Amino acid sequence: MLLSKLLSRLKTCFSELSIKKRPENLPENLPENLPEKEFIALFALMISLTALSMDSMLPAFPYIAESLAIDDYQKTQWIISVMIFGMVFGEVVFGPLSDAIGRKKSIVIGVSIYIIGTIIALSAASLSVFLFGRFVQGLGVSGPKIASRALIRDIYKGSAMARIMSFISIFFILVPLLSPSLGQLIISVANWRWIFVFLIFQALVAMIWLIIRQPETLALENQIPLNLTRLLADAKIILMRPDVMPFIVLLGCIFAGMMLYISTAQSIFQDVYHTGDRFPLYFAMLAGGIAIVSFSNGKIVQKVGMFRCVLMALTVLFLASSCLVVCAFYYQGVPPFPLFMALGMIMISCIGMVFGNVNAMAMEPLGKVAGLGASVISSLSSLIAIFLSVIAGQFYHFSITPFASGFMIFSAIAIILLFYGNKCRQ
Numbered sequence: 505m506l507l508s509k510l511l512s513r514l515k516t517c518f519s520e521l522s523i524k525k526r527p528e529n530l531p532e533n534l535p536e537n538l539p540e541k542e543f544i545a546l547f548a549l550m551i552s553l554t555a556l557s558m559d560s561m562l563p564a565f566p567y568i569a570e571s572l573a574i575d576d577y578q579k580t581q582w583i584i585s586v587m588i589f590g591m592v593f594g595e596v597v598f599g600p601l602s603d604a605i606g607r608k609k610s611i612v613i614g615v616s617i618y619i620i621g622t623i624i625a626l627s628a629a630s631l632s633v634f635l636f637g638r639f640v641q642g643l644g645v646s647g648p649k650i651a652s653r654a655l656i657r658d659i660y661k662g663s664a665m666a667r668i669m670s671f672i673s674i675f676f677i678l679v680p681l682l683s684p685s686l687g688q689l690i691i692s693v694a695n696w697r698w699i700f701v702f703l704i705f706q707a708l709v710a711m712i713w714l715i716i717r718q719p720e721t722l723a724l725e726n727q728i729p730l731n732l733t734r735l736l737a738d739a740k741i742i743l744m745r746p747d748v749m750p751f752i753v754l755l756g757c758i759f760a761g762m763m764l765y766i767s768t769a770q771s772i773f774q775d776v777y778h779t780g781d782r783f784p785l786y787f788a789m790l791a792g793g794i795a796i797v798s799f800s801n802g803k804i805v806q807k808v809g810m811f812r813c814v815l816m817a818l819t820v821l822f823l824a825s826s827c828l829v830v831c832a833f834y835y836q837g838v839p840p841f842p843l844f845m846a847l848g849m850i851m852i853s854c855i856g857m858v859f860g861n862v863n864a865m866a867m868e869p870l871g872k873v874a875g876l877g878a879s880v881i882s883s884l885s886s887l888i889a890i891f892l893s894v895i896a897g898q899f900y901h902f903s904i905t906p907f908a909s910g911f912m913i914f915s916a917i918a919i920i921l922l923f924y925g926n927k928c929r930q
Contacts (some may be wrong), residue, residue: 511812511819537659538717540596546609546669547656547805550611550648552589555617557641558584559676562770563783564696570901571633571696573919579631581767581897585890586635590621590642591649592883592890598650599879600735603728607655608720614647616712619704626700650879658721680791684784692781725924735876742870742880750925751866751883756888757914757921763893764910765852775902777841789845790911793853801857809860811926817857820924822915824850826909837903851911858918866923 537543561568565580574580594614602610621640628634640873660668690699742748762826773783797817805813831839870877896910 514721531664535625536787537719537721540668541719542788544672546710546713547652549706550615550652550714551672552675552679553615553703553707553710554645554649555679556683556686556706557645558587558766559680559787560690560699560703562766562787563688563880564683564691564699567691567696567772568634568772572628572634576632577771578777578900579898580634580771581894583638584763584767584895585894587638587642587645588886590639590644591646593644594643595650595879595883595886598647598656599876600728600730602651602654602731603722606720606722606727607651607658608714608718611648611655611714612711614644614649614651615707616644617647618644619707620644622700622704622707625836626704627695653878655718655721671914681788681795684787688781688784690698723791735751738876739880742877743884746871746928747869747911747925748866748877748881750921750928751862751887753888754918754921754925755859755862755866755881755885756927757892758855758862759885760892760896761911761914762852762855763889764896764907767893767897768907771900771902772904772907776838776904777844790852791847793849794856797853797856798860801860805861810865811922813857814861814865815919817854821851821854821858822912822919824854825908825911825915828900828904829912832903832908837905839904854905862922865929868930 519894523880538546565583568574568579568583569577598610598614618641618874621637621644623632624639624640625637628637656668656672686702690696690702709825770783773779773786776813779786801813808816824847827840827853828844831843831847843901868876892914893910898907899906899909
């Protein structure tokens with residue numbers, strides 16, 4: 505039902521798009537841009553590499569563990585964590601790089617690095633080489649992730665930009681929903697390594713499409729030479745701000761819970777609840793809650809404000825996770841599946857109201873250093889998330905308790921940080 509509604513909305517959005525080759529608000533000094541439909545399709549394909557590279561891996565975890573002789577299941581969680589760790593460094597680099605050499609070159613460099621990392625992971629015969637490939641993948645995928653957003657900002661302003669981003673955001677929701685099913689489909693007819701072949705194919709198509717069709721949007725006179733001293737000084741200013749740092753740590757806590765879920769989801773559904781090939785379906789059902797809340801957040805936040813929206817979401821997340829902790833202890837770590845699904849959907853849904861609003865609250869005071877600020881916020885929150893999720897993941901032993909306890913602790917810390925950060929803002 506949810507998927508059909510999303511597809512219906514996607515079709516409606518595309519039918520409403522203008523087919524003019526040049527948006528009305530496109531700056532005059534820029535070259536002719538793509539038609540809007542093609543533009544959205546290109547950058548949805550480009551940006552979706554991130555989610556696809558993570559979620560399509562989930563059904564393949566047992567096969568990767570067997571092929572690479574991974575005897576400790578907890579080490580399979582590194583397949584996700586190491587890629588995000590690579591993104592931590594990539595996000596810091598590609599933000600300033602796209603300002604210095606242009607958006608298009610930065611995207612091409614990033615995708616090229618991503619393809620190299622994918623080839624390394626594809627051909628790996630040991631866990632260490634495989635994880636190195638995943639790290640390089642994360643480093644490279646930051647290029648299209650960061651520079652694509654900057655390119656979109658170059659072309660579209662104000663409500664036009666919000667309109668384009670809203671269309672692209674539909675793919676942000678659809679890709680995590682469908683990625684495990686894609687991974688499941690590939691391993692049902694071929695070796696798990698063919699997932700990486702598919703990722704290489706998608707990356708090549710997106711890069712060639714970009715090179716041939718999309719002009720550079722950052723004029724030479726607007727390029728900002730790389731200046732390490734200035735970047736470090738600006739970064740220090742951001743890190744010293746008490747009205748920004750609490751929100752960065754808050755994002756890290758909630759992202760840690762999400763990483764813990766993604767890293768253990770395959771085992772929870774298939775090893776604990778024995779759902780077999782239905783794993784992608786149940787994964788999509790829980791992720792679907794984020795879609796519902798994300799669609800409604802825009803209207804709710806205008807009525808009650810960002811602080812109340814985030815507080816409401818974090819409170820519900822804490823209560824639902826606390827309830828799941830109690831149920832997990834009562835049922836010796838494995839509560840009934842319908843109960844887990846109900847509480848899990850509530851918990852995961854709350855995240856849809858946290859990320860966007862807290863990102864906006866963190867970015868609001870940064871003004872002229874907003875570009876670097878976006879990179880710092882994204883990379884530092886990811887680093888915090890990796891640290892916390894890896895620690896929490898060590899307690900996973902085919903039980904729901906670590907998953908529920910992790911979310912309960914992270915949401916409690918997040919509520920405290922929300923009040924502290926809001927106090928500093930005022």
